[in-house]
Amino acid sequence: MQPDVGVVHGLQDLFPSVESLNSGAFFLSKALQMTLHNQLAGRLLNTVTPVGQTFPLAACLPVHSEEYQVLQQMMASGKEYRDFIVNWEADGRARHVLIDSFTKSDAQGLFLGMNVLMKDLGNFAVLEQKMQKTDKLATMGKVAAGVAHEIRNPLTTIKGFLQMFERRFTDEGRVDELAYTEVMLSDLGRVEALITDLLFLSKPQRIEKSVCSLRTTLEDIHRSVAPEAAKRGIDLHLMVRQLPTLLADGPLLKQAIYNVVKNALEAMEGGGTLGIHAYPISGSIQIDVSDTGPGIPYYLMDKIYDAFFTTKDQGAGLGLPICQRIVGDHGGEIRISSKGFGTTFSFLLPRFES
Ligand SMILES: Nc1ncnc2c1ncn2[C@@H]1O[C@H](COP(=O)(O)OP(=O)(O)O)[C@@H](O)[C@H]1O
Ligand SMILES: [Mg+2]
Known part of the structure; x- marks a missing residue:
């Protein structure tokens, strides 16, 4: 394989001893060819390929892994990242890493790829x-x-x-x-x-269940957030399959879903895609609210349902605790999957057989 042009002007030129860096350093070309700058990068990328050799990213990270997709999407964005915290698994251990990336262009300004510094945060004090x-x-x-x-x-x-x-x-x-x-x-x-x-x-709330149309509820939410989504450059997708009858407190359920949709909107600063998808699954109705925002780091996962926990300047930190309470009162549950880029909140609600 041809040595990658980006490496010639890689980090070795900036740091005389890139091996002494306390971060993994590597160059990733636009075509997703990887060149390690130091051995620490190899440990974070699960590879023993020697420093300086170029190999496809897919050779060290499975194409469908969160880690592969994070790097691929960073590349696709063409942007530089600073202090970007990502969930990361390497040598069988879940951790979070702090990523800084520096785009690299040739003399004509043609984008070649990016140099990346990746710091293992572990249990950062x-x-x-x-x-x-x-x-x-x-x-x-x-x-x-x-x-x-x-x-x-x-x-x-x-x-x-x-x-x-x-x-x-x-x-x-x-x-x-x-x-x-x-x-x-x-x-x-x-x-x-x-x-x-x-x-x-x-205090505990009285919930008043009646037969309600989830489709109407979701359409209402869709309508009320559409202007905000448009303002933020976010594509909004609503997909509601044929659903069984649902017995629920309509206004409360609407509030629960709305809180999560609002978080999804707020998570996407520079545009993205917000999907609301409702469908029947065995014994339940599932509603997925997914965004293409930065995701929720592992270390915050067990905090986000705490009252007053917020990472936002203007946040009250009450949206998710309220949501959890309402879904719990309906005998349902909330699942979160936040893999690399993006987050999906799934509501599972018991269906009502009439
Ligand atoms: N879709 C999401 N993407 C990223 N972070 C999220 C998302 N939803 C919730 N969070 C995190 O959970 C925190 C708590 O959310 P919430 O209880 O609604 O309070 P608030 O929105 O006022 O901050 C948020 O501040 C944010 O850090
Ligand atoms: Mg909120």
Whole structure:
């Protein structure tokens, strides 16, 4: 095999001793030909091929593996990645790695491939610290739930008066005052929604089951998120097969699915594909909500259902706990698969035989 052109200007030129790097380093060409820069890369890629030799990526990682697909999709995006955390399996051990990639072009600007630095995070101390921090937040959250109830009553009073102002300003044609009032009402709406979520979680809920059309529920959700998806450049696919009758609390179930769909939208910063797929499987109805976002790292998997756990600046961290509660109350379960790129939340709901 021809030595890959990218290697000539590879990392060896930047670091005199690439072997001393505490990260696996390799070059991957556009045609998915791999050249290791150091031995550590070989360990992370399950290969004993010597440093500097070029071989197909498929020779060290199975084509259908998450790991292969992560690299393939990074290549397809043509983008550079920084501090990109990915679930990674090497020498039989699940771990997460931190990836930095640097695109490589020839003198004419033609894209050749990318140099990649891959750091094995193992049980990184920093991540531990972050997790302790979220534990503290969760405790604070419980206190917040306690006061939520007390906040609701004055909110109702404020809202009543604001609505009165709204009517009066409309009648009197006071445009500025009307605009301010509307901003206040809209913000108040957000506070109310948060309080509702907090109270929902803080006590058991009565669920009222009736025969409901999952198709209509999913179509409603589809309709309500379509503008947001379009704004973010996300393709939305809804596929509902012939379903058996479902006995459920319609509005609650809608909220559960909506929360997950909203997360999927929020996970895709630069566009992507969001699929909602409902179909019957033995004894159950399954609803899959899948996205092509960055996925959920292993070390967060058992945190995401905690109240107030969020990785978002504007997040409240209540969407998934509420979702879990609703699905549990319906005798169903949620499964998550997050492999490399993308996440699928699957709801399994017991079907109702009439
Ligand atoms: N589809 C997804 N892709 C990536 N991360 C996700 C996804 N869904 C949930 N998460 C993670 O789970 C966390 C908790 O979600 P959630 O309870 O809805 O709270 P919030 O959306 O307010 O952050 C999110 O902050 C995010 O880190
Ligand atoms: Mg959410």
